[in-house]
Amino acid sequence: MDSLKRLTPFIAVAAQLQPADMGTLAAAGYRCVINNRPDGEGEGQPTSAEMEAAAKANGLDYHYLPVISGQIGDGDVAAFTALLDRVRGPALAFCRTGTRSTSLWALSEAHHLDPETLMTTAKAAGYDLAGLLPRLEQRWQQAPRTEAIQPPAHTARYDVLVVGGGAAGCAVTASLLRRDPGLRIAVIEPREQHYYQPGWTLVGAGVFDRARTERPMSRCIPKGAQWVRAAVAGFEPEQQRVVLEDGNRLGYRVLVVCPGLTLEWGAIEGLQETLGKHGVTSNYQFELAPYTWQQVQALRHGRALFTQPPMPIKCAGAPQKAMYLSCDWWHRQGVLKDIEVEFCSAGAVLFGVADFVPSLMRYVERYGAQLNFNTNLVAVDGSAHKAWFKPTTAEGGALVEKDFDFLHVVPPQRAPAFIRQSPLASADGWLEADHETLRHPRYGNIFSLGDVCAAPNAKTAAAVRKQAPVVAENVLAVLTGRGPQALYDGYGSCPLTVERGKVVLAEFGYGGKLLPTFPLDPRVPRRMAWDLKVKAMPSIYFDLMLRGREWLAEPHRLPHEPRPVEASPACDFQQEKRG
Numbered sequence: 001m002d003s004l005k006r007l008t009p010f011i012a013v014a015a016q017l018q019p020a021d022m023g024t025l026a027a028a029g030y031r032c033v034i035n036n037r038p039d040g041e042g043e044g045q046p047t048s049a050e051m052e053a054a055a056k057a058n059g060l061d062y063h064y065l066p067v068i069s070g071q072i073g074d075g076d077v078a079a080f081t082a083l084l085d086r087v088r089g090p091a092l093a094f095c096r097t098g099t100r101s102t103s104l105w106a107l108s109e110a111h112h113l114d115p116e117t118l119m120t121t122a123k124a125a126g127y128d129l130a131g132l133l134p135r136l137e138q139r140w141q142q143a144p145r146t147e148a149i150q151p152p153a154h155t156a157r158y159d160v161l162v163v164g165g166g167a168a169g170c171a172v173t174a175s176l177l178r179r180d181p182g183l184r185i186a187v188i189e190p191r192e193q194h195y196y197q198p199g200w201t202l203v204g205a206g207v208f209d210r211a212r213t214e215r216p217m218s219r220c221i222p223k224g225a226q227w228v229r230a231a232v233a234g235f236e237p238e239q240q241r242v243v244l245e246d247g248n249r250l251g252y253r254v255l256v257v258c259p260g261l262t263l264e265w266g267a268i269e270g271l272q273e274t275l276g277k278h279g280v281t282s283n284y285q286f287e288l289a290p291y292t293w294q295q296v297q298a299l300r301h302g303r304a305l306f307t308q309p310p311m312p313i314k315c316a317g318a319p320q321k322a323m324y325l326s327c328d329w330w331h332r333q334g335v336l337k338d339i340e341v342e343f344c345s346a347g348a349v350l351f352g353v354a355d356f357v358p359s360l361m362r363y364v365e366r367y368g369a370q371l372n373f374n375t376n377l378v379a380v381d382g383s384a385h386k387a388w389f390k391p392t393t394a395e396g397g398a399l400v401e402k403d404f405d406f407l408h409v410v411p412p413q414r415a416p417a418f419i420r421q422s423p424l425a426s427a428d429g430w431l432e433a434d435h436e437t438l439r440h441p442r443y444g445n446i447f448s449l450g451d452v453c454a455a456p457n458a459k460t461a462a463a464v465r466k467q468a469p470v471v472a473e474n475v476l477a478v479l480t481g482r483g484p485q486a487l488y489d490g491y492g493s494c495p496l497t498v499e500r501g502k503v504v505l506a507e508f509g510y511g512g513k514l515l516p517t518f519p520l521d522p523r524v525p526r527r528m529a530w531d532l533k534v535k536a537m538p539s540i541y542f543d544l545m546l547r548g549r550e551w552l553a554e555p556h557r558l559p560h561e562p563r564p565v566e567a568s569p570a571c572d573f574q575q576e577k578r579g
Contacts, residue, residue, distance in 0.1 A: 003015035003097075003098060004092070005098065005125035005126060005127075006125070007102065007105055007121055007122070007125055008121075010084075010090055010091065010238060010239060011084065011090065011091050011092070011093060011105060012030075012090065012091075012092045012093075013092070013093050013094065013098040013101040013102050013105065013125065014092060014093075014094040014098050014101075015094065015095070015096065015097050015098045016037065016042075016045065016095070016097075017033075017051070017094050018046060019046055019050050019051060019053070019054030020054070022051075022054040022055045022057070022058040022060055023058050025060060025092060026058040026059055028444075029090060029443075029444035029445070030060065030090050030091065030092050031061060031087075031088040031090060031091065032060060032061040032062075032063070032087045032088050032090075032091040032092070033051070033055045033061070033062050033063070033091070033092050033093075033094070034065055034080075034083065034087075034091060034092070034093040034094070034101070035048055035051055035062070035063070035064050035065065035066070035093075035094060035095075036065055036066065036067050036080075036093055036094065036095040036100050036101045036104060037066060037067075037094065037095040037096055037100070038066035038067075038068060039066070041069075041096065042096065048064045048066075052064070061087060061088055063083055063087065065079055065080060065083060067095070067100050067104065069095075069096070069100060072100065072103055072104060072107065077104060077107040077108055080104040080105070080107075080108050081108040084105075084108060088238075090238070093105070098127065099127055102122050102125065102127040102129065103129060103132055106119075106121075106122055106129055106132060106136060107132070107135060107136065107139065110135075110136045110139035110140050111139055111140070113140075114140055115133060115136040115137050115140055118136055119133065119136070156186075156250050156251065157250070157251035157252065157253075158184045158185060158186045158226075158250065158251070158252050158253070159183045159184045159185065159252075159253050159254065159479060160173075160176060160183055160184075160185045160186075160252065160253065160254050160255075160256060160475060160479075161185075161186055161188070161242060161250055161251075161252035161254075161255050161256070162185065162186070162187045162188065162225075162256045162258065163188050163232050163256070163257045163258065163259050164187075164188070164189060164257070164258040164259035164260060164452075165187050165188075165189025165191065165194065165217055165220065165221060165227070166189075166194070166258070166259070166260045167197075167450065167461050167464045167541070167545070168258035168260070168449045168450025168451070168464045168467070168468065169187055169189065169256075169258050169259075169450075170187070170194070170220050170221060170546045171464055171465065171468035171545050171546055171548070172258065172449060172467075172468040172471050172475075173185055173187055173221070173222045173225050174222040174545075174546060174547050174548030175468045175469050175471075175472035175548045175550065176472045176475060176476070176548075177222055177223075177224045177225065177548065178548035179472055179473070179476060180476060181224060183224075185224070185225040185226070186225065186226040186227075186228050186250065187221055187225050187226070188228045188230055188231075188232055188242065188244070188250070189217060189221070189227065189228070189229065190229060190230055190231040191217055192216065192217055192229075193214055193215070193216060193217060194214070194215050194216070194217045194219075194220040195213055195286055196212075196213040196214075196215075196461075196538055196541050196542065197213070197314070197315075197461070198315065198461050198495075198541075199212060199213035199537075199538060200213060200283045200284070200285075200286065200289040201283050201289075201318055201321045201322060201325065201497065202325075202497070202533075203283070203289035203290060203292075203293065204281075204283040204289045204290075204292035204293055204296070204322060204325070204408075205292075205293060205296070205322075205325035205326070205329065205497070205500075206293045206296070206329070207325075207500070207534060208534075210286065210289060210290055212538060213286070213538070214286070215542065220542070220546055222546070222547065222548065228244075228250065230244045230245065230246065230248075231244065231245045232244060232245070232259070232418050233245045233418055234418055234421070234422055235255075235418075235422045235423065235424055236249070237255075237423060237424065237443045237446065239251075240252055240253070240255070240445070242255065252445075253445065254445045254446070254447070254475050254478055254479055255443075255445065255446045255447070256446075256447050256448070256449070256471060256475065257419070257424065257431050257446065257447070257448045257452065258448060258449050258450040258451075258452060258453070259416055259418075259419065259450075259452055260314075260416075260450060260451045260452060261314060261413050261414060261415055261416070261451040261452055261459070262413065262414055262415065262416045262417070263284060263285075263411045263412075263413055264411050264412040264413060264414060265411045267411065268377055268378060268379060268380060268409065268411065268412070269378060269379035269380070270379055270380045270381055270382070271379075271380045271409060271411070273382070274380055274381070274382025274383070275288060275409075276288055276291050277382055278382035278383055278385060279295050279299075279382075279385070279404065279406045280380060280382045280409065281295055281406075281407070281408055281409070282408060282409045282410065282411070283318065283322050284314075284318070284410055284411060292322070292408065295406050296326045296329055296330075296406070297329070299330070299335075299339060299406050300335045300339075301335065301338035301339060301405075302338075302339060302340070302404075302405030302406065303339070303340040303341075303342070303402070303403060303404050303405055303406070304323075304326065304339055304340070304341050304404070304405065304406040304407075304408075305342050305344060305387060305402060305406070305407045306319060306320070306322055306323040306326075306341070306342070306343050306344070306408045307319065307344045307345070307377045307387075307407070307408065307409050307410055308320070308343070308344070308346060308347065308410050309346050309376060309377070309410055309411060309412040310346040310347070310376060310392065310412065311346075311347060311352075312413070312459055313410065313412075313413045313459065314413060314451050314459040314460070315459065315460050315494065316351075316352060316458060316459070316494065317351065317494040317495075317496050317506065318410065319343075319345070319408075319410045320343060320350070320351075320360070320496070321496060321497045322408050323341065323343055323367075323369060323408070324363055324367070324496070324497060324498045324499060325497055325499075325500070326341075326406075326408075327341055327367035327369065328367075328498075328499040328500050329500075331366075331367065332500075336367065336368070337368075340370070341367060341368065341369040341370065342369065342370045342371075342372055342402070343364075343369055343370070343372065344372045344375050344376075344377065344389055344402075345371070345372070345373050345374075345375070346374070346375065346376035346392045347373060347374070347392075348374055349373070350364070350371065351496075351506075352458075352512070353506060353512040353514075354512065355508075355512070355514060355522075355523055356496070356504060356506045356522075356523055358523070359498075359504050359523050359524065359525060360496065360498065360504065363498045363499070372389075374391055374392045375389040375390070375392065375400065376390050376391075376392050377389055377409065378390045378399070379399075380407065380409070382407075385403055385405065386401060386402070386403055386404070387404055387407060388400065388401055388402075389402065414429055414430075415429045415430050415431065415452050416452070419431055419452055424440060424443070424446065424448075426454045428454070430452060430453065430454035431448040431453055431454055432448075432454050433447070433448045433449075433453050433454055434455075435455045435456065435457075435488070435490070435510065436487040436488055436489075437474055437484040437486070437487065437488070438453065438455065438467060438470055438471050438474065438488055439474060439478075439484055444478065445478055447471045447474060448471075449464060449467040449468065449470075449471050450463075450464050450467070453467075455488070455490070456490070456510065457488075457490040457492050457509070457510065458492030458493075458494060458508070459492075460492045460493060460494060461541060461545075462491070462492055462493030462494075462507075463491060463492040463493070464545070465545050465550075466488060466489075466491040466553050466555070467488055468545070468548075468550070468553070469486065469553050469554070469555045470487065470555040471486075472486075473485060473486035473555060473557075474486050485557050485558050486555040486556070486557055487555065487556040487558065488555065488556075489509045489510060489513075489515070489556055490508075490509035490510030490511070490513075491507070491508075491509050491515050492507070492508060492509070493505065493506065493507045493508075494506045495529060495532070495533040495537075497530070497533065498525050499525070500530075501527055501530050502526065502527060502529075502530055503525060503526065503529035503530045503533050504522070504523065504524070504525050504526075505517075505518075505522055505529040505532070505533075506522060507522055517552060
């Protein structure tokens, strides 16, 4: 495998390979092998059938396109070009020395890349194509004039490209730059403002001022990173490029995808027309959290509904936190006895980690709240003060109509459309990722974290705090040709504000395993946890996490360093396959 040379991020070439090399190629991220050497050309040469069997056993596509040495014809070039246009990449082509495969590549690209570029690229890989120069020049000169006059635009390239400037994007960028300040990193983010979203529950309870949860994006993008103020339209992982909405493309060696999720307000009929009016509100929107507090103070009697949509959602405890803090206020004002409180959840349980349910149920009972499980909000008529719910059980059932005087809505949530419609998405639309390394299972130089990640952890800012150093260490490992070493244990935290001055600090990992930071029973509501949530967390977020200061966030690591895999296509930083 010492002969393996990368020509572009899409294709590499090599001298004669052996069946035993197929596993190494698969581990390095290659997806296709092209054999350009005819059978029987040399003594001890493995047959194409043997190579194909080994390739397929390791999950690689295999193509046999034999070319006689010194006799590359136009038909061979056309066949190679057609093959490259349809194969899964990255691909590796081989022959006896790699020269034939390199020549086929150069001739296939000569219609849109000038001979000097092709010669220079081949020379850098150790192949002298001087004898091929007349044919390269001829193909270049015969290319259609539109291509010759309008060559492909320059594509800016970065060591690391981060999609999303929210909590995950800023935290992982800062973590990377603290480890290697020399990295060339860009963060793609269209928004001008950055929000501390966990604070909006406290805004809706009159504890926080809304301004405390907002900062200009320019103050949050880590110093040393370039801020690309644009929106992403799609991905071209085979060419290692991100497509922006204006049609421009940015290249990368490693891509980190963390744009957050989308709030589907329009999925509930009539909701958008009445939000912020008629007592209909939501702490999930920056502009509406103050309206929540206004309505909580104004309500003296009647029915208050709090809803929770199907999972997954960001901060799964936030829907009931809004209920607890509202009920606590009404209790302190002496009006709770005149208010009928209902918590309507599409789920079947109050909280996904069973250890915390008894503590929460004591507050449900204290506030006299009615729990309605397996019921999902589907429509609202604000002016009529009516809401309709659909049963979520397998048996289904008719819509249930409820009157309300106060309605706190949590909208359905899913990955953004440009993620769902991309080759990076899982069947459910979230961005695929190994649950421990957070690396994409099919593209070895792509990572994700935060709310868009398909890992089955709680979608919270606390999860990001633990994910960021894991991704940062694994990105740097891939950039240096090594495998990921850092592991994420699924940590998430949900500070459940059950009353003013008391919080159940729920900290847990994969499988609901309790992962408390402090040596105290995490199921007990505590004043200390309230002070941490209200007084310390905003500063921890803005001044520590977003600046790469990883307080109590050391990642777990594999016990043994694996042997580096040579020539991974994920680490290439040269020209791409097509323009």
